[in-house]
Amino acid sequence: MSEVLSDATVGLPSRSERQSPRVARFLMAAGTSLLVCVALAVCAFLGLLPWRAASDGTIGFVALIVLFAVLFRTGLNLRFGDPSLTTEQVGAALLLLAYIMYQAGPARAVLTPLYLVAMLFGVLRLNATRMMALALLALVAHATMLHFLYLRGPGINPSNALAEFLVLAVVLPWFAIMGAYVNRLRIRLSDSHRELQLAVERIGELAIRDELTGAYNRRYLMEALAREQSRAERLGTPFAVCLLDIDHFKSINDRFGHATGDAVLREFARLVPPELRAVDVYGRFGGEEFLIILPGTASAGAQACAERVRAKTEATAFPGVPRVTVTAGVATYAGKEPVSVVLARADKALYEGKSGGRNRVVTIG
Ligand code: GH3
Ligand code: MG
Ligand code: MG
Secondary structure, three states: OHHHHHHOOOOOOOHHHHHHHHHHHHHHHHHHHHHHHHHHHHHHHOOOOOHHHHHHHHHHHHHHHHHHHHHHHHOHHHHOOOOOOHHHHHHHHHHHHHHHHHHOHHHHHHHOOHHHHHHHHHHOOOOHHHHHHHHHHHHHHHHHHHHHHHHHOOOOOHHHHHHHHHHHHHHHHHHHHHHHHHHHHHHHHHHHHHHHHHHHHHHHHHHHEOOOOOOEOHHHHHHHHHHHHHHHHHHOOOEEEEEEEEOOHHHHHHHHOHHHHHHHHHHHHHHOHHHOOOOOEEEEEEOOEEEEEEEOOOHHHHHHHHHHHHHHHHHOOOOOOOOOOEEEEEEEOOOOOOHHHHHHHHHHHHHHHHHOOOOOEEEEO
8 A cells, every 4th residue: 555655656657667666675675684694693603592593594584585586576576465565574574583583592582673673674665554563463473472482391481471572562563653654754755855846847847938828938048049059169050040020019909909919929829839840949039029949950941931930820810810910030140159149130130021011031141
């Protein structure tokens, strides 16, 4: 269940992307288990623990590592409700620890904190119910182990064993509750991190879009021009700019109202992009002026593109307005000049188009 909660991301990750954190966590658990095996062997070597406990423990942990490695490697883990198999891994480790303690003799009580180490891996993934179920599993396993020790004969002091059990009965459920709380905090943190990322993306998008038309704004166009200029300088490729200005727009506002003027701007912003290539950059330069940046394009290509836009504008039925036309000024980047100079040439061409009667394309350079 926790898997579903924490992996429900906005952009869906691929299967291997989802498997890799699970495998990383499994490897961390496997490494910890092997460290425990080394600690058991050292204790046995020092005579603190029977060799039987160390050897059975090592065989058990290695068997579990192999079993879960096969499940992850073959993808069989994906058939489980929680493919991270955290509950299964922690549960198996708790049962094995109870068995090791059964063999541990007087060192038994000292090993009980290992239950907490195993449950620590649950903190990264599991909710309160599962953590509490694991705490109960450890308690039942420990009580059963103590019961069998008692049945096996002398060597176990019942009041010590009861005290040992009572301490665990307090510590393990408490650990489960605190662990689940930490996990909830972790999920909340990753949720708010994701929301923050989306908000940053949205703000970034708003910062480069014109509010009325949704086209790129002047700020973005100026950045795109600077990028195009530096590419042109580096590679020696041409680029062109095309300044589009709707004709007699003031009179559209005056005759049909500002709202109709706004609708004309929105419609105009929509009709241009189908005439452009994917690499062209198009946006609202200000008021009723729009700019197209045409990378890798010489004068003739830019003129043809502007002419397509002009003809389409003239042929388009704008809402609430009988006829809308546009005049275009086209200029090409001459190299080693500020972008303001090529823009000024396009503006000059535009002015010539206006004074020449409007609804036309004029190209300079
Ligand atoms: P020309 O053919 O010479 O380009 O004449 P024009 O009337 O189009 O040019 P002018 O610069 O005189 O007028 C532009 C008008 O565009 C004036 C301004 O009120 C209007 N305008 C600028 N921004 C907006 C806007 O966002 N919405 C609306 N409705 N009008 C706008
Ligand atoms: Mg204008
Ligand atoms: Mg105008």
